[in-house]
Amino acid sequence: MYHYQNIEEPFFHFNFLKDIKVYGVYYNSFERYLGLYPFMKNGHIHDFYAILFLKDGKGIIKVNNVSYTIHPKTICLIAPHQNHSFAGLEDPEGSILFFCQDYYVEEFSYIRLLNVFSCTSQINGDLCNPCIALSEKEFTGILDLTGSIGHEYEHYSPSNNSVTIIRSLLNILLLRLSDIYEAISNGSNKGSTILIHELSHLIDSSYIKEHHLGFYTSAFNISERQLNDICNRYFNCGLKKILKDRLMQEARKLLLSTELSVSEISYKLNYDDNSYFSKVFRKETSLTPKKFRDIHKKLVP
Numbered sequence: 001m002y003h004y005q006n007i008e009e010p011f012f013h014f015n016f017l018k019d020i021k022v023y024g025v026y027y028n029s030f031e032r033y034l035g036l037y038p039f040m041k042n043g044h045i046h047d048f049y050a051i052l053f054l055k056d057g058k059g060i061i062k063v064n065n066v067s068y069t070i071h072p073k074t075i076c077l078i079a080p081h082q083n084h085s086f087a088g089l090e091d092p093e094g095s096i097l098f099f100c101q102d103y104y105v106e107e108f109s110y111i112r113l114l115n116v117f118s119c120t121s122q123i124n125g126d127l128c129n130p131c132i133a134l135s136e137k138e139f140t141g142i143l144d145l146t147g148s149i150g151h152e153y154e155h156y157s158p159s160n161n162s163v164t165i166i167r168s169l170l171n172i173l174l175l176r177l178s179d180i181y182e183a184i185s186n187g188s189n190k191g192s193t194i195l196i197h198e199l200s201h202l203i204d205s206s207y208i209k210e211h212h213l214g215f216y217t218s219a220f221n222i223s224e225r226q227l228n229d230i231c232n233r234y235f236n237c238g239l240k241k242i243l244k245d246r247l248m249q250e251a252r253k254l255l256l257s258t259e260l261s262v263s264e265i266s267y268k269l270n271y272d273d274n275s276y277f278s279k280v281f282r283k284e285t286s287l288t289p290k291k292f293r294d295i296h297k298k299l300v301p
Helices: 030-036 101-105 110-121 136-154 162-184 190-206 213-220 224-235 239-257 262-268 274-285 289-299
Strands: 025-029 049-063 066-070 074-078 084-099 131-133
Touching (some): 025 030, 025 136, 025 162, 084 101, 084 136, 110 190, 136 162, 190 224, 213 239
Antiparallel strands (some): 025 084
């Protein structure tokens, strides 16, 4: 997501990573990462997704001003715009994986991404539980996946398929994590989970043609309030925001991967008014569509 806001903590966009090898995704050992960017130990916010894999070490990670005790074989998920700090960690050993929403949604479901990063707030009714200690078997399986991602990342070349392979491995990783969190929550709200799965497919197939909530509530024969309650419970945001974010993701993709004009993109995304499309885009990114294209297109391989 590229949503900017006035915040007290230092804010970082993906391009602060000077040693990045693959556009949209970043992998490193946790120790090396903190050695390169020691200022990231302190409280900060960024606009991309982060997954920490801690093989060893102890101490505290703070997420949204709540402290979580860390043990060996812990995984921690941090969503965009969550303030967090690693200053309380002692001798951390593991790896860190960052990725942008647009990188993942290029091929896979935006709803799945939201679901995985929000389900940490559903475990046992707790308000938030982003840091989970895994069993030996669970952590070994996750470690194998992260090792494969790291290998592809380190051996990336413009002439190979590493970008697509990493994205596919990331999708498998998120599916594995979803299974783990579902097991921890004892499969509660299974009926809602099925609805969310069906909603995901409906949004992916209809979000361009159908901007209005009424289409989706009619499809499931429930009220707008009921559907929004489910979305807020699972994703901490309503359906309207989910649809808008998905449209803006597609807008960014078209701006960077095509030569279509802004008005052509607006029409392609089913906006009646080109100026309204530009207004929505600017509100989400703090940039006009043209300025976004000028700044970011040179970063795309």
